[in-house]
Amino acid sequence: MPKIVIITDTDSSLPVDLAQKHHITQVPITIHFGEETYTTGVDINDQKLFEIVDHRKILPTTSAPPPNAFVNAYKEAFENGAETIICICVSSKISATFNAAEAACELFPDKDIVVIDALNLCMAQGFMALAAAEAVEKGASKQEVIQAVEDIQKRVHVFGALPTLKYLAMGGRMGKLAAGLADTLNIKPILTARNGKLELLEKVRTSKKAEQRLLELAVLSTQGKKIERIAMIHVNNQAGVEKLYQQLCEMIPCPPHPILADFTPGLSVHAGSGVIGFVILTD
DSSP states (O other), X not given: OOSEEEEEEGGGOOOHHHHHHTTEEEEOOEEEETTEEEEBTTTBOHHHHHHHHHHHTOOOEEEOOOHHHHHHHHHHHHHTTOSEEEEEESOTTTOSHHHHXXXXXXXXXXXXXXXXXXXXXXXXXXXXXXXXXXXXXXTOOHHHHHHHHHHHHTSEEEEEEOSOSHHHHHTTSSOHHHHHHHHHTTEEEEEEEETTEEEEEEEXXXXXXXXXXHHHHHHHHTTTOXXXXXXXXXXXXXXXXXXXXXHHHXXXXXXXXXXXXXXXXXXXXXXXXXXXXXXXXXX
C-alpha cells in the first residue's frame, strides 16, 4: 500500500474497477426503506433502487456514513502501512459525510489525516479522488496531492437532464399535480452542480431538446479549452448516455475513452431513473 492513501465516498460515482485500480477506498452511503437499510455498492445499486421504488411507490431516505465507517477505513489504511490519509468527501452543502469523516479523525490524534470538502459531487468529486491517487502514484508529497485536488475543483463542469419529474414529486420536492402537468407537457429539467449543490439550471420541452441543450452547455463550458477527461453519467440509461457521448464527439473533440459511471443511489434517489449527463474536466 502507498504511504499516502486516498479515501472518498460513493457519492463520487467512481466505478468500482477504477477505484480498485488506483487503490481508492470508497466509504458507502446508506439507503433506508423504513427499517430496511441498504449499502451502496454492497447490496444496492441504481437498478435495484428503482425496482424497489417503483414497486413500493415510495422513495427511501439516504444517510451519510456514520463516523465509525470512516474510523474503520482509516484504521485499515494505517494497519496496511499508510502514513497519511487524504479523504475527499461529497459537498458538505448536501451531506453530513464531511462532518462524519472529520469526527472520525478524533480517534486518531497522532495520525496524519486530511479531510477535504469537495464542494461538488458525482464524478466531479471522483475526478478529484483520481487526481489525488495518480499524484500519489507519481510520488507526490502530501501538499502536492492536496494541490492536485484543489486544482481539479476549479476545472469541472457538471450537467444532467431528468426524463421525468415523478420522482421529485415522490420525494416531496415538487407537488404531484405540478409534476404530472410538467410530464404531460413533456418538460425536462436541466441540472448542474453549482455552489456545492445539484441545482435546477433551466427547463426545456421534450427529451430531444434536453439532449440538444446538454450538448450546447458542453460546447459553452469548453470553449477555448481542451477536455482532459469526461465521465458520462446515467441512472439506468446506459444506451441514452452512450448516444449522448456520440453526439458530443460530433460537436467537440472528446477523449476516446470516456468513463461510464452510474450516478449511484445516494444521488440518484434525488434525481430519478433515466437521468443522463456528463462531468467534463477541462485544462
